Amino acid sequence: MTSEQVTAKATTPALGRKHRRRMPPEVNILLVLIGIALVFEILGWIFAGQSFLMNVQRLRIIILQVSVIGIIAVGVTQVIITGGIDLSSGSVVGMTAMIAASFAQASTWARPVYPALTDLPFFIPIGIGLGIGLLAGIINGWLIAYTKIPPFIATLGMMVSARGIAKWYTKGSPVSGLTDQFNFIGTSIWPVVVFLVVALVFHIALRYTRYGKFTYAIGANVQAARVSGINVEKHLIKVYAIAGLLAGLAGIVTAARAQTAQAGMGVNYELDAIAAAVIGGTSLAGGVGRITGTVIGAIILGIMISGFTFLRVDAYYQEIIKGVIIVAAVIVDVYRQKKRKV
Amino acid sequence: MAVSPSTMAAVRASGAIPQSEYLLNVENIRKEFPGVLALDNVQFRLKRGTVHALMGENGAGKSTLMKILAGIYIPDQGEVHLKGLPIRLKSPLDALENGIAMIHQELNLMPFMTVAENIWIRREPKNGFGFVDHGKMYDMTAELFERLNIKLDPESQVRDLSVANRQMVEIAKAVSYESDVLIMDEPTSALTEREVAHLFEIIRSLREQGIGIVYITHKMNELFEIADEFSVFRDGRYIGTHLSTDVTRDDIIKMMVGREITQMFPKEEVPIGDVVLSVKDLSLKNVFHNVSFDVRAGEILGVAGLVGSGRSNVAETIFGVTPATSGTIEIKGEVVKMTSPTQAISHGMAFITEDRKETGCLLILDVLENMQIAVLQDRFVKYGFVQEKGITAACTKMSETLRVKTPNMEERVENLSGGNQQKVLIGRWLLTNPKILILDEPTRGIDVGAKAEIHRLVSQLAKQGVAVIMISSEMPEVLGMSDRVMVMHEGRVTGFLDRAEATQVKVMELASK
Numbered sequence: 001m002t003s004e005q006v007t008a009k010a011t012t013p014a015l016g017r018k019h020r021r022r023m024p025p026e027v028n029i030l031l032v033l034i035g036i037a038l039v040f041e042i043l044g045w046i047f048a049g050q051s052f053l054m055n056v057q058r059l060r061i062i063i064l065q066v067s068v069i070g071i072i073a074v075g076v077t078q079v080i081i082t083g084g085i086d087l088s089s090g091s092v093v094g095m096t097a098m099i100a101a102s103f104a105q106a107s108t109w110a111r112p113v114y115p116a117l118t119d120l121p122f123f124i125p126i127g128i129g130l131g132i133g134l135l136a137g138i139i140n141g142w143l144i145a146y147t148k149i150p151p152f153i154a155t156l157g158m159m160v161s162a163r164g165i166a167k168w169y170t171k172g173s174p175v176s177g178l179t180d181q182f183n184f185i186g187t188s189i190w191p192v193v194v195f196l197v198v199a200l201v202f203h204i205a206l207r208y209t210r211y212g213k214f215t216y217a218i219g220a221n222v223q224a225a226r227v228s229g230i231n232v233e234k235h236l237i238k239v240y241a242i243a244g245l246l247a248g249l250a251g252i253v254t255a256a257r258a259q260t261a262q263a264g265m266g267v268n269y270e271l272d273a274i275a276a277a278v279i280g281g282t283s284l285a286g287g288v289g290r291i292t293g294t295v296i297g298a299i300i301l302g303i304m305i306s307g308f309t310f311l312r313v314d315a316y317y318q319e320i321i322k323g324v325i326i327v328a329a330v331i332v333d334v335y336r337q338k339k340r341k342v
Numbered sequence: 343m344a345v346s347p348s349t350m351a352a353v354r355a356s357g358a359i360p361q362s363e364y365l366l367n368v369e370n371i372r373k374e375f376p377g378v379l380a381l382d383n384v385q386f387r388l389k390r391g392t393v394h395a396l397m398g399e400n401g402a403g404k405s406t407l408m409k410i411l412a413g414i415y416i417p418d419q420g421e422v423h424l425k426g427l428p429i430r431l432k433s434p435l436d437a438l439e440n441g442i443a444m445i446h447q448e449l450n451l452m453p454f455m456t457v458a459e460n461i462w463i464r465r466e467p468k469n470g471f472g473f474v475d476h477g478k479m480y481d482m483t484a485e486l487f488e489r490l491n492i493k494l495d496p497e498s499q500v501r502d503l504s505v506a507n508r509q510m511v512e513i514a515k516a517v518s519y520e521s522d523v524l525i526m527d528e529p530t531s532a533l534t535e536r537e538v539a540h541l542f543e544i545i546r547s548l549r550e551q552g553i554g555i556v557y558i559t560h561k562m563n564e565l566f567e568i569a570d571e572f573s574v575f576r577d578g579r580y581i582g583t584h585l586s587t588d589v590t591r592d593d594i595i596k597m598m599v600g601r602e603i604t605q606m607f608p609k610e611e612v613p614i615g616d617v618v619l620s621v622k623d624l625s626l627k628n629v630f631h632n633v634s635f636d637v638r639a640g641e642i643l644g645v646a647g648l649v650g651s652g653r654s655n656v657a658e659t660i661f662g663v664t665p666a667t668s669g670t671i672e673i674k675g676e677v678v679k680m681t682s683p684t685q686a687i688s689h690g691m692a693f694i695t696e697d698r699k700e701t702g703c704l705l706i707l708d709v710l711e712n713m714q715i716a717v718l719q720d721r722f723v724k725y726g727f728v729q730e731k732g733i734t735a736a737c738t739k740m741s742e743t744l745r746v747k748t749p750n751m752e753e754r755v756e757n758l759s760g761g762n763q764q765k766v767l768i769g770r771w772l773l774t775n776p777k778i779l780i781l782d783e784p785t786r787g788i789d790v791g792a793k794a795e796i797h798r799l800v801s802q803l804a805k806q807g808v809a810v811i812m813i814s815s816e817m818p819e820v821l822g823m824s825d826r827v828m829v830m831h832e833g834r835v836t837g838f839l840d841r842a843e844a845t846q847v848k849v850m851e852l853a854s855k
């Protein structure tokens with residue numbers, strides 16, 4: 001600390017040692033979150049004659065909904081920080097939900113997918129689900145790192161294929177009759193706990209580990225990162241693998257919450273996750289972004305969806321508005337980039 | 343003189359123009375960035391048909407003042423008079439339309455576009471259908487190059503050009519605006535003597551046409567060769583303007599630094615040890631051929647040559663950036679495979695690259711993050727966790743040693759002046775305690791004082807037994823620092839000169855044969 005002040009003093013005599021501390025960028029996003037919540041609160045009293053926020057049931061639904069998107073968004077944030085994108089996470093949710101659930105069926109269920117493999121302990125379907133997600137991520141990462149195809153294309157391919165696998169797996173029929181052990185992870189507020197643990201782990205990983213420093217460096221300037229000795233290919237595979245793993249985890253949680261799995265689970269979740277990251281301040285240009293911002297971004301999205309439902313806004317309008325918000329967030333990002341370049 | 347299609351032209355036509363001695367007259371300019379007062383009530387005057395040099399240490403505010411004149415920054419306070427009329431420049435386009443063009447310190451070309459497309463960007467000639475007329479654009483570029491005597495193919499892609507040739511393209515682009523004021527921010531930092539001479543020819547002919555040229559440089563000999571007058575800045579303040587015939591080198595340094603610098607090339611005689619790095623018949627197809635040399639512990643091997651001689655390519659290959667197509671690299675007698683920088687670093691190598699924007703700086707990250715990134719490969723990390731305290735202390739100390747001018751360690755590197763960015767990169771590699779240090783134009787854009795400091799550091803490292811390879815286009819640097827000079831020409835080594843026998847003439851002979 002003292003040495004820093006000395007440098008500043010010695011070199012910028014005109015301003016003395018005016019020391020500028022950067023305000024964490026999350027503060028702004030948090031203010032937006034509070035603002036939006038208050039707007040719905042006021043609209044609630046005007047149009048619905050009741051409080052929006054003072055409703056435990058509603059808050060519970062919001063945080064549960066946020067959890068699944070949030071788990072995915074934590075992975076997607078890291079991908080975007082490297083300057084990439086992951087469009088496959090929603091489909092990976094559907095695929096892992098189906099496959100994990102097929103190993104979590106109870107023997108009491110009439111038509112299990114694998115009649116010989118029922119009543120397995122919970123860690124088997126969970127392990128398989130995580131493994132499938134991880135594998136999808138590794139394939140994404142490998143394609144991007146070694147064939148040099150753009151992340152957009154590689155993960156678009158995975159998006160289509162993973163959804164295909166989800167549908168092909170049971171020829172379209174849902175997988176039900178899951179064991180209580182497996183369903184447990186989706187009950188009560190356990191999804192929220194999973195989300196918070198995931199967010200904390202990767203918040204720490206990004207800020208305090210070498211993995212994190214390298215992730216930002218790659219996003220800031222790939223060539224410079226490579227010359228500085230970072231094995232860029234290996235690192236990208238790691239990042240996409242983590243994103244896949246987290247999408248797989250989200251698939252497990254989704255199936256457990258619904259106590260059944262369907263091939264259509266997770267449709268458009270990748271867009272919500274990207275939106276959460278971007279609203280939370282992650283830059284699509286790479287090199288910038290934090291997990292705390294993404295968590296707040298996910299909550300903002302959750303509150304808006306719940307708020308519109310609460311105000312009985314038509315579902316079609318909701319989607320239109322969501323699209324507008326995503327574009328607006330990107331515009332803000334582009335504007336921030338521009339301002340920086342001045 | 344070329345008439346620019348500008349608002350000034352309109353004013354001039356109206357006959358209301360007061361004749362002014364000065365093309366540009368700038369007064370009381372103040373510009374503050376968060377935590378930094380970059381310019382404090384400075385003044386600057388540019389006469390027609392003169393070359394006016396701007397001198398000052400890294401971070402003195404030279405580029406900031408020029409960016410104000412080029413419409414990139416808006417000053418907090420102060421007036422700009424262009425040909426006697428007050429003017430407020432609001433954007434780079436605005437400045438161009440008023441006849442002010444600038445060549446920036448960092449290259450700004452689009453790598454995936456052709457030379458011609460880069461030069462005529464946003465003013466491409468159109469055909470009858472409103473599409474870009476590529477044929478005409480080609481002709482215009484060829485004509486421009488002909489006039490400036492530049493031998494480059496207008497159709498080649500910029501990413502295939504060397505840094506020096508990109509710089510020549512930037513120069514041609516700026517000239518093509520036919521402006522009245524041409525600002526050049528360290529145009530020669532990436533050029534070798536031959537292109538510098540070429541650039542000076544261009545500058546002289548522009549001067550004869552009555553154009554005013556602002557020329558920023560850290561190279562003293564250039565000042566005496568090309569500048570008519572010069573202004574000195576220090577810590578954001580204006581120190582003075584003089585004719586370049588009125589002063590000596592030492593006078594200028596004193597004005598710039600505020601103290602005297604005694605020794606410019608503090609080369610120390612150190613015992614030369616065993617061979618550390620041995621390169622045998624190294625080739626990269628179509629780029630360089632059969633390069634062989636040894637570097638010993640404590641030795642500084644200077645590498646000289648013209649642009650395109652393949653010096654930087656050899657360095658990149660040794661460092662594993664572009665693996666060799668044939669030949670061997672031995673470290674301490676053992677043949678090693680060098681297929682990635684990661685491997686090179688694990689063998690104790692460090693490489694300060696030539697192009698700090700492309701392969702050096704993590705511009706949007708801060709000073710600390712930039713400095714620590716290479717050393718984190720194998721130090722200051724425990725169980726994957728970065729030891730923040732240790733690394734922060736080490737980086738802070740390094741930035742003090744190199745006298746990096748920054749408000750704090752959390753400042754984004756893109757906000758630092760060019761020379762200070764270079765210091766951050768040097769710090770990044772010195773932190774790794776290398777056994778073999780490869781420097782490609784290490785003092786590019788660095789001021790006299792800091793240059794001496796960096797040379798002293800390199801000498802000290804050599805004393806500690808580090809083997810140093812130093813590529814440099816600056817002859818005094820090569821001759822002053824090297825124990826031996828290797829000279830290259832068109833991808834081949836043309837000779838070695840010992841310290842005692844190396845002279846400018848001999849080096850140039852080998853470089854052009």
Ligand SMILES: Nc1ncnc2c1ncn2[C@@H]1O[C@H](COP(=O)(O)OP(=O)(O)OP(=O)(O)O)[C@@H](O)[C@H]1O
Nearest residue numbers: 375380400401402403404405406757758759760761
């Ligand atoms: N966009 C910016 N934001 C914050 N600080 C800045 C910005 N641009 C320049 N500075 C600061 O203003 C000071 C002057 O910088 P400037 O680039 O003008 O120096 P310079 O004289 O051109 O130095 P050099 O010889 O190294 O190129 C420096 O301390 C720099 O850190």
Ligand SMILES: [Mg+2]
Nearest residue numbers: 405447759760
């Ligand atoms: Mg500068």
